[in-house]
Amino acid sequence: MKALLIGEYRQGKLLDTTYELKAFADRLGADSVMLLVGSDADLPKYEGRLYLADAGKYGEYNPDLHKQLVLQAVEKENPDCIVFVHSSYGWDLAPRVAVALKAGQVSEIVALNDGAYEVNACNAKLRRTVTPKGGLAPSGACPLAVLTIQAGAFSPSGEPQGAPQLERLELSGTASAIEFVGYEAAEQKGVDLSKAEIIVSAGRGVGKKDNVPVIAALASALGGELGASRPVVDAGWVDHSHQVGTTGQTVSPKLYVACGISGAIQHLAGMKKADFIVAINKDKDAPIGEIADVLVVADVMQFVPAFTAKCAR
Amino acid sequence: MFLELTEEQKLIQETARNFARSVLEPLAPKLDREGDHPAFLANLKKLAELGFMGLNVQGEYGGSEAGVVAFSVAMTEIARACASTAVTVSVNNMVCEVIQAIGSQEQKEKYIPRICSGAYAAGSFALTETGAGSDPAGMTTTAVLDGDSWVLNGSKIFITSAPYAGVFVVWAVTDKEAPKGKGISCFLVEQGTPGLVIGKQEEKTGQHASATNELVFDNCRIPKDALMGKLNDGFRIAVAELGGGRIGIGSLALGIGLAAMDYATRYSTERVQFGQKISSFQATQWKIADSYTELEAARLLLMNAAFRKESGRPFAKEASMAKLFATEAANRACYNAVQMLGGYGYTADFPVERYARDVRITSIYEGTSEIQRVIIAREILKNIG
Amino acid sequence: MKILVCIKQVPDMESRFRPNGDKTWYDESDLAFRMNEYDEYAVEQAVQLKEQLGGEPEITVLSIGPERTVEAIKKALAMGGDRAVHIRDDRYYQKDPWQIASMIASYAKGEGFDLIFTGMQSQDRGSAQVGVIVAELLGIACATTLVGFSYDGGTITAKRELEGGIKGVAKLKLPALVTCQLGLNTPRYPTLPNIMKAKKKEIASLTPAELSGEAELTATAAIYPPAKKGGGLVLEGEIGIQVDRLMGILKEKTAVLR
Helix, strand or coil: EEEEECCEECEEEEEHHHHHHHHCCCCCCCEEEEEEEEEEEHHCCCCEEEEEEHHHHHHHCHHHHHHHHHHHHHHCCCCCCEEECCCCCCHHHHHHHHHCCCCEEEEEEEECCCCCEEEEEECCCCCEEEECCCCCCCCCCCCCCCEEECCCCCCCCCCCCCCCHHHECCCCCCCCCEEEEECCCCCCCCHHHHHHCCEEEEEEECCCHHHHHHHHHHHCCCCEEEEEEEEHCCCCCCCHHHCCCCECCCCCCCCEEEEECCHHHHHHHHCCCCCCEEEEECCCCCCCHHHEEEECCHHHHHHHHHHHHHHHH | CCCCCCCCHHHHHHHHHHHHHHHHHHHHHHHHHHCCCHHHHHHHHHHHCCCCCCCCCCCCHHCCCCCCHHHHHHHHHHHHHHHHHHHHHHHHHHHHHHHHHCCCCHHHHHHHHHHCCCCCEEEEECCCCCCCCCCCCCCHCCCECCCEEEEEEEEEEEECCCEEEEEEEEEECCCCCCCCCCCEEEEEEEEECCEEEEECCCCCCCCCCCEEEEEEEEEEEEEHEEEEEECCHHHHHHHHHHHHHHHHHHHHHHHHHHHHHHHHHHHHCCECCCCCHHCCCCHHHHHHHHHHHHHHHHHHHHHHHHHHHHCCCCCHHHHHHHHHHHHHHCCCCCCCCHHHHHHHHHHHCCHHHHHHHHHHHHHHCCCCCHHHHHHHHHHHHHHCC | EEEEEEEEECCCCCCCCCCCCCCEECCCCCCCCCECCHHHHHHHHHHHHHHCCCCCCCCEEEEEEECCCCHHHHHHHHHCCCCCEEEECCCCCCHHHHHHHHHHHHHHHHCCCEEEEEECCCCCCCCCCHHHHHHHHHHEEEEEEEEEEEECCCEEEEECCCCCCCCEEEEEECCCEEEECCCCCCCCCHHHHHHHHHEEEEEEEEHHHHCCCCCCCEEEEECCCCCCCCCCCECCCCCCHHHHHHHHHHHHHCCCCC
């Protein structure tokens, strides 16, 4: 079985998620080749063939052109599956490739389950196994399939190694329906959660903006930083610079305390590398319980003040 | 028979629920404890803009033409979050409906759109007096024709929204010689009219954000055409319109009762005593079963009364039955909810004590439970023998 | 200008979910349904564009699903849609994104829509495929995950949400399709008069047989609750005891509390 891996490159840099593609291919037991629209200046450490197209020429975001480049590589390699990261790049590009090849797509694979692709449904409250039509994937010979993998679900086991054998791709024309204008930086107000040892985060379960100081008080009693989940930031209760998750910061503190956070997958992806996770939630079945080392089943607004008082003592 | 809401009614319920949860509920504890009058009025304005002040009012006057069933489900959803807001909305709807029912074309065009659009924060219903509560026909406020004006004298009490109402529907005696109840007429009095004095605001047990005041008429002079409906026909109208108001208050009580039981039931699945969740004790389970059964019965009584009114059929008996049962059931539900939370249920750290205070008045205002029983019995007995 | 908004009705995500009888989808019997959250942003953006253009564009709302779907359609009409197409399909959940998209494209092909709005994904299936596939099948420009949208003279400026809070800005010429992300706008509450007026708006009803849909390319083999991760400790009971136990655990197991 052969997988064509589609690397990611943004703002002049290779993205680390690219290495998760290789980890996924290894888990599949598949041989792999890689395609990257990037540059010679930042190549992935990869043992194998790398189809490289120049991002300077074909853009960092230009799905029309990138689709054609992927199709070129498909023609050359005839892979069994084409693998993307389920990211703003991957979920945008993958269906375009799938339509061009009339291939089935399986989105946001979180695990391989007994020879089938496992994905989330209903806010991760259910799991589905999905198979490309007629296929025996991922174990045997399968029909061509387009796959996107959840960021963080397939971690590389060791440091990536090797130097790729480069093969360059070119397109004859660069006409496109999309014109990329540029990037807008994230608003940063000086909170660098990525370096924090302790983070105490507020989620929707804190109830209202007026309750956020209660969570902040625990953060300060523990000598940590205040974090927040996306709904809390979107509601304007906490500034975006405190947001943990795929659209905020990815953190790996020694202690992460999730207060009233149900554990949407976008949030989990941003904090599950924490050494020790405490979740405080009224709902015993909340997805955060899946990854928490300790789940305190309690009302946040009752438990947190009591715990803060204990810490202060 | 089909016991489902229509798609429109479901959407109105969803709109009411979403607005109540995201806008009204977060403010409700503050309104209860310290008050925030500007925020309260701002929410009334938003509700008006969404069309909640004239649910059963024609579009030409700025109403929503959504009907009485929609009014009932909307009241319940609003009251789940904030009873003070809900009672204001209920009274506003009743004021619009009474003007629509008996007002002149000019009166309808002038006042209803102002309430529906939120130009007036509220309308007020001025019937009750110190000596005329359950017996409104015993009122003593008078209106005397003097040239081109009516001159009002007397006072009213327990008037909802009085300080911020744009217009008052006022009942007064216009023929002292007529038999009891036959000499009363109905008037529209604008806020700010000289001689209309907003008196003392009551300090109430609950529903704190909704102002309840005394009204004093001190030679209050209003134009001759401020008379609404026929002369000396006002009491019959009051009685008829109170029926609709009872559906509103019953629905409001249902909302408070549901809020209390929803909170207490969830709490019972978290609270542990004797090593187990208190929801595992039969004593708790019976409270949950009893209260939800009664609240469901209340809901069906309310739907029935609302549907009858919406269909143009007699509904006075059904409205009284629904009001009686829903408000008493909601009181019991709040009692059970406090009991399920134990000592915590008696503290301001949990919302059930507020629900328990807010719900208490529902079996009193818009006709006490005792008066509802009088009406129900009278309606039943009048068809016998 | 002709605008199409594609919406889906999904269960309230706060619900408890359990697999249905043949374990291929969730059991719908006890669930309350509402409009997919991402689709609310799509409807709102379409209505805002209609308002920006002085009411000229006609907004068609399309949804695929069983009878109950009409409620979500009516909400979209009450928010400002002009007319609707309901593709009645009780077996919608057995169709993969490719089939759903092919039905939409089959309908849209003859209609000449200038602009199509969809949610970036559904809350229940979460594939994030349907919008892009529709665009590809129609051969029109497409950008996903919009948190910003502006329109001027036939050109859309789309602000896409990328990872880490960064945004990418791109321009697309009509005809185009965009998929809408949380944070794009604040969907309006439908007003009561508009809910009642929506009753009079046209909801055309189609069956899948009237559209040239494709055969499936993927299939759900099974649906099931996620396996519980072992090892996590659950603390229930009295707050005071929970506080003491957590403090003990943190002192023992982490280096941050001493």
